[in-house]
Amino acid sequence: MEITGEFKLKGSRQQVWDTLNDPKQLEKAIPGADQLIEEGPDQYRAAMSVGVGMIRGKFSGNVAVGDKSEPESYRMTVDGKGGAGWLKGDGKIQLAEDGPDATVITVEGEASVGGLLARVGQRMVRNVANSLMKQFFQNIEKQVAAGSE
Numbered sequence: 001m002e003i004t005g006e007f008k009l010k011g012s013r014q015q016v017w018d019t020l021n022d023p024k025q026l027e028k029a030i031p032g033a034d035q036l037i038e039e040g041p042d043q044y045r046a047a048m049s050v051g052v053g054m055i056r057g058k059f060s061g062n063v064a065v066g067d068k069s070e071p072e073s074y075r076m077t078v079d080g081k082g083g084a085g086w087l088k089g090d091g092k093i094q095l096a097e098d099g100p101d102a103t104v105i106t107v108e109g110e111a112s113v114g115g116l117l118a119r120v121g122q123r124m125v126r127n128v129a130n131s132l133m134k135q136f137f138q139n140i141e142k143q144v145a146a147g148s149e
Contacts, residue, residue, distance in 0.1 A: 085115025
């Protein structure tokens with residue numbers, strides 16, 4: 001399933017980039033994150049509590065960041081599993097300046113799910129993924145604002 005989105009955040013592209021690349025800030029920003037542990041440069045182990053419709057569960061997995069072009073773009077790869085199924089995703093995140101104090105983030109990627117999650121239906125999973133992305137970038141924007149005060 002294709003995952004796309006565009007988000008406009010207050011904050012310079014460098015401020016947003018720095019926040020997106022800070023593991024402590026990421027852990028606070030990811031909806032449902034229980035922990036994000038840095039295992040190596042741009043390699044993380046994650047634990048999350050997420051719900052899709054009536055299906056709720058804990059997931060654990062790996063997050064890798066690569067193809068960095070600071071402060072313009074990077075690629076994120078995610079794979080996780082839990083009692084409700086599994087998920088895999090790969091996406092490119094691009095940051096563009098929109099004036100001196102605003103950044104537009106464009107997300108383009110692919111995701112797949114299996115197990116009980118897949119039986120819920122792709123439409124619901126896509127809606128939840130879009131909602132989680134929106135929450136994530138709203139949280140990043142709040143952290144950028146808090147860091148510039």
